[in-house]
Amino acid sequence: MLNERIELQECLELDARDPLQDFRSKFALAETGAIHFDANSMGAMPKEVPQRVAWMLNEGWRNLGRQGWAKLDWLDKPKMLGAGIAHLVGSEPEDLIVCDNTSINLYKLLSYAWGIRQSGHVLLTESKHFPTDIYIAEGWIKTLKEYGVDAEIKFADSHQQLLDSLNKDVAVVNVSYVDYRTSLRWDMANLMNKAKEVGALVVWDISHAAGAVKVDLMGNEADFAVGCGYKYLCGGPGAPAYLFIHPKHQNKKWPSIAGWMGHFDVFAFADRYQPNPRIISQTTGSPVIISNEIFAAAVDVWKKVSVEEMDSKHESLTSLFHHLILQECGSLGADMTSPATHTNAGGHVSIRHQGAGPVSEALLEHGVVSSFRKPDSIRFGISPLYHSHQDILNGVQRLRKVLSDEIWKEERFQKVSV
Amino acid sequence: MLNERIELQECLELDARDPLQDFRSKFALAETGAIHFDANSMGAMPKEVPQRVAWMLNEGWRNLGRQGWAKLDWLDKPKMLGAGIAHLVGSEPEDLIVCDNTSINLYKLLSYAWGIRQSGHVLLTESKHFPTDIYIAEGWIKTLKEYGVDAEIKFADSHQQLLDSLNKDVAVVNVSYVDYRTSLRWDMANLMNKAKEVGALVVWDISHAAGAVKVDLMGNEADFAVGCGYKYLCGGPGAPAYLFIHPKHQNKKWPSIAGWMGHFDVFAFADRYQPNPRIISQTTGSPVIISNEIFAAAVDVWKKVSVEEMDSKHESLTSLFHHLILQECGSLGADMTSPATHTNAGGHVSIRHQGAGPVSEALLEHGVVSSFRKPDSIRFGISPLYHSHQDILNGVQRLRKVLSDEIWKEERFQKVSV
Structure with a gap:
């Protein structure tokens, strides 16, 4: 051709x-x-965004006020939106939620993965990773070190170098599935296999793939994934992000940010925290109602794709x-x-x-x-x-x-x- | 009367x-x-919200797309919104930012305060605190303990009991300035004075006061504060929250969630994290453009109050x-x-x-x-x-x-x- x-x-x-x-x-x-x-x-x-937002502002905010929590689907949106895009990334509907932003979700998952790691003290990442991914990882390792934990961040300059660096010292790997500059995509199956061999958990940032090319998280037994909502997924400027946890890793420990929306019984206003056993435990504070409504217009399109x-x-x-x-x-x-x-x-x-x-x-x-x-x-x-x-x-x-x-x-x- | x-x-x-x-x-x-x-x-x-949102959707998202970052004030909004409500809570304009949600902001500040604490191993809070405040504190202490740090959470049942519990063991105090059920308000000056005597840092949740009654963070030398944007401040359902750090505590350590928006030079895409020396370092991922625009309509009202x-x-x-x-x-x-x-x-x-x-x-x-x-x-x-x-x-x-x-x-x- x-x-x-x-x-x-x-x-x-x-x-x-x-x-x-x-x-x-x-x-x-x-x-x-x-x-x-x-x-x-x-x-x-x-196309539906302006009218849906206008409706939510007038009927949801202006006319319902606090009753919106009971009468509309505000609380369910993080789950509904996640379920609606799950097929695009090879997740089951119940293993993906939409909330917060990519940096925060990455922080949640890196710290969670660290907490359930099998062994090792190294967080292995890419020198060409998207900046916020590097920064969040640096921040988490710095926090651990401040409290006397044996932890270290290491950088690989290429896919091959990262694969070569995998050993029993590696606790958690964090990579961009697709490089934000070159568009180079990982062989997810290969990295997952190699990581499993040494007992390392992998957190994928799939921002530059989801909604453009097929991602197969479950098919490749990916451990964790995050990504943003405003790129190919068309969730709008500053849209909430998403996060995925393989079901085998869910409910293994408390989320780092133990907010009330992740509580076992949100509106019980219980005296003490008890995490929801499902992935919804990784939500934190009040859902971003208007932003979620915008994202919902996109998700209604994606459901048919x-x-x-x-x-x-x-x-x-x-x-x-x-x-x-x-x-x-x-x-x-x-x-x-x-x-x-x-x-x-x-x-x-x-x-x-x-x-x-x-x-x-x-x-x-x-x-x-x-x-x-x-x-x-x-x-x-x-x-x-x-x-x-x-x-x-x-x-x-x-x-x-x-x-x-x-x-x-x-x-x-x-x-x-x- | x-x-x-x-x-x-x-x-x-x-x-x-x-x-x-x-x-x-x-x-x-x-x-x-x-x-x-x-x-x-x-x-x-x-009243201005619907038209401002409609404009931002059509001109900002639809027509500008990624150029919105350069041509509109998207990146500055967290600072601008914070500056616009600072006078309501007794903060200088540059010591308050609007971002993320209250639970996440509380997590940031509790962990930050812990990192710069003078002494002690106790996080002292209220048994009648708003649930998410308790949960976030429990989560942070649990994380510390998991990594072998000597840390403990203690609960006080009343203002007096909390004051009586203040001693050198207390590292950080977290309270609701106003109780979400009874509306009982703390004597901020009194608690700050007592906390200073024992070297404890206080994180205030001022959600149930800001935009209703006068709060004087600087006048009372408050250390830290968080609050939500959707109550009296009229930022809309799921509005971003705010956080305040007393200038004497800023730039003392990295933020826990070291996202790219808090980097010293955001669009340099630098290889390594370097925190902005100002409070903006506590922002994380992409600003919530549409939600911020909604909040901006409210802030434009508040500026005149x-x-x-x-x-x-x-x-x-x-x-x-x-x-x-x-x-x-x-x-x-x-x-x-x-x-x-x-x-x-x-x-x-x-x-x-x-x-x-x-x-x-x-x-x-x-x-x-x-x-x-x-x-x-x-x-x-x-x-x-x-x-x-x-x-x-x-x-x-x-x-x-x-x-x-x-x-x-x-x-x-x-x-x-x-």
Whole structure:
């Protein structure tokens, strides 16, 4: 296929055969007409969101007030939302909940995993992990050390180096299933097998995969996972995050943050804490009612999505992207850096270009939203729900124009935003 | 005054002289016409909320997408919101931030306080504290013990017993400034003085006071405080909470949850954690954009409120309530249980009645929203911003009717919701 030229007609045919094509109409895409390839940063808004939020504000808040707790599903939302996206990541509905943010959920799970570890004193992570994952891990290990616990954080520079570092000293492993810069995806089965051999527990951050490519937590016997709601899952800016605990690890100890929403009987207002035996014990304070309602609009879309079709569509879109970059921009200094093989890559594709920052800025003016990461990377987050093959063609053609006409060198594109 | 009968005319005169009377028009009160005395549970919705949210959804999410981070004030909101309510609780603008929920913020501050404690191994708290405060404290102490740290939680049954329990063994004290059931308020200055004498640090939960009565954190040299945003502060259901750290305690150690939003340079994506020296280090993951925008509508109201006028108005409303309960319901089995003296009480008034649950249910049908707490307490959360003296009169008169006509004994009111 790499030798064949792909033109508009072929893209339109691919779109016509796309079993997920109708989902695009469920989203309110940007009124500017820009193609938002920022699904890796902020997924698009489901069309139902504004009316659902308006209803919840007026009926839930204004008119019901505190009665909303009894009359609406506010308390159940963390479970309902988790159940609604569980199939996307290979979890049973009851083993995933939506709450708090990714950093906090990671803190909960790292500390929980540490508490039930089999042996070892090392928290093994990746030097190229997403910053907050590293920071949270550093913070937890620092706390342990402050209280005299033998604990240490170690960093691996590559998948292979991490696998090579696995030994009986390793208590907990924390990795990004998909690298937020390169899109490199872990072989989850391989890491899980190797980790089990040495008795280490693995906490996965699946933020850059869920809602884009198939994740199979139960199939690979993953121990723990966290991820954010605002990327491919389209939960909105600042959406709550989610967390998964394999059923074999649930109810093994108290959650670190033993909040009332995780109590065995929330509205008993009991004198002492007793954790709920289920994963809901990892919820903390009051659910974020409005944010959960927003996420619910997205979850109602996701419930109808086949994860296999989602995965295939994403593969089709990203392989087209790879092909077109070579075809359209191959001689213009833009190289693909994300893996070409679908099973090795996550939700976004990324290219390297010497002027990545200004190129990304210039693309904005040409109706393409991408995102720049230092020093020379441009990422395009691809959604299998609302992007079409034609979008990919349009996006790459605009990139070609920005590069071939050297538009990115213009003065006004040299100030680069994050 | 207790011997004088108070009629409608006097209430109207009090309302006419109320310097805060115009603030009522800033809120969208319930369309049902019910008087919502649930400010202790969920404050009313500022009128601007729906349009601000609609704008943020369409312009911020839909049209800007990830560019919202650079073009809007999403990252600054935790500081801006904190600064906007700081005057209500006696904090400097830069020592208070809005983020996460009360349980999580309490966890952060209890663990932080423990880390910088002067001596002792006891976490001293109240047996009648709000449940999540107790649970979070239990959870933290349990974690410490699991790692071999000498730590213990102790409970006091009254203010006096807690004061009597203060000694060199006490490392950290955690109390409700205002009791969520009785409304009994601490003498903050007294506890702070006694705690300082033994070198204990105090974490205050001021949820049931902030936005209702004056709190003076700096004036009383409070060490730490947390509180929720959805009660008197009118931040909406599931609003983010806030936390305060006295400047002398800031930057003494890493936060327990070392998330990227608390990093010294958030978008540097640095390889290692370095805490921001300011209180913003206690933020964790992505700000809750939509929830923060909702809270911002309330904060824009609060910025114009004089805390002295707020406090006086609240005193006027609650003393009227006390007077009217005696006048209207004194012979009907309803006794005031919240303190009559303003400085001893918090945001709500509470009465005791043998049929408290059914009475609260019957009140709903008579256009009064209160809240029941087992076994025999009914609470009325009073907002100095949107309640009038006439509201108090109307509320108490409806209560009298429910009691005197024994309406609460009807079958349909026997099933009581939380």
